[in-house]
Amino acid sequence: MELADKVAVVTGGGRGIGKAISLALAKEGCHVVVGDVDMVLAKEIAQEIGELGGQALPVKCDVSNRGEVREMVRIALEKFNRLDILVNNAGTMGVGKTEDMPEEEWDRVLDINLKGVFLCSQAVIKSMKKNGRGRIINIASSAGKMGGVIAGINYSVSKAGVILFTISLAKELASHGINVNAVAPGFVDTALVESFPKSIVEKIPLGRLGRPEEIAKAVVFLAKDGDYITGEIIDVNGGMFMD
Ligand SMILES: NC(=O)c1ccc[n+]([C@@H]2O[C@H](COP(=O)([O-])OP(=O)(O)OC[C@H]3O[C@@H](n4cnc5c(N)ncnc54)[C@H](O)[C@@H]3O)[C@@H](O)[C@H]2O)c1
Known part of the structure; x- marks a missing residue:
């Protein structure tokens, strides 16, 4: 799909991997809706895209809130007036x-990482169906395939859910x-893994x-x-998990 003038929504687009995705899509000519729970970050990226000559719209959005x-x-x-890509x-x-995990901690991560993917996908389907075309791209994790290395079990389970959500929705929407x-x-070098021990590199x-880019x-x-690719999970993990 030619990306110039297509419209992409990137959730969590204000920082880390989401920031890199927002900038990369903008460089391809996409108009980017930077959705983030942190509006300050979303505005910064939208401004950066604007300064590069692109078009971006910052929107405050908690993906776990319908x-x-x-x-x-x-x-x-x-x-x-249209939506072509949801990341x-x-x-x-x-x-x-x-x-020792409190129920609230289990729910917090499942709500953002898995229910958020459901809610955002559900919200764009009607518009994409009307266009007869669309791309939904989910950011899962190696943890969703191999189990968590450092993160809590709620993280790896949420990402395993994202993987099966991806495959199931691909079947549902292919036609x-x-x-x-x-x-x-x-492991990608962002704030999310800042607290991880340096020794994680030995597993790679x-x-x-990895770099967000x-x-x-x-x-x-x-x-x-x-x-011609749908229902695929692309590993970008430095070889940490091979399947
Ligand atoms: N960094 C890694 O090593 C790594 C590895 C595997 C998968 N991932 C996945 O990549 C994605 C991005 O991770 P990152 O490392 O860039 O994290 P990050 O913490 O650097 O950035 C996350 C962004 O999401 C936003 N966000 C958080 N909760 C939100 C919510 N409820 N609604 C909307 N926005 C919200 C934050 O404000 C922030 O801008 C995540 O889904 C993460 O699980 C990261």
Whole structure:
């Protein structure tokens, strides 16, 4: 799909991997709706895209809140009149051991990482069906395939859910021209993994953390050249998990 003048929504687009995805799609000519629970971050990225000559719209949106998700999509459609790409990137880390994990901590991570993907996808389907075309790209995690290494069990379970959500939705929407895929990063150098021990690098055959831009490249590939790819989970993990 030629990306110039297409409209992309990137959740959690204000920082880290989401920021890199927003910038990469903008460089391809997409108009980018930067949805983030942190409006200060979303505005900063939108401004950066504007300074690069692109068009971006910052929107405050907590992906676990159905009303805010619906409002983000409404604002995006009002501004750009169409939606071509949704990148479900917003996510949070799970903390703690299972034995002591409060129910609220379980729910918090599942609500953002998995229900958020459901709510955002649901909100764009009607518009994408009307166009007869669309791309939904979910940011999963190696933890969703191999189990958590450091993050809490709620994190790996949420990402395993994202992987099966991706495959199931791909089947459901294929006949409407909507491709649904995921990228599963390993350890990527962002604020999310700041507190992880430096020794995690020893688990990575390529010997270093990933860069946010390397995840963004896979997203751009799926958006631009993924016409015949759906229900696929692309590992970008330095070889940490091979399947
Ligand atoms: N960094 C890694 O090593 C790594 C590895 C595998 C997967 N991932 C996944 O990549 C995605 C991005 O991670 P990151 O490392 O860039 O994290 P990050 O913490 O640096 O950035 C996350 C962004 O999402 C936003 N956000 C958080 N909760 C939100 C919510 N409820 N609604 C909307 N926005 C919200 C934050 O404000 C922030 O801008 C996440 O889904 C994460 O699970 C990251």
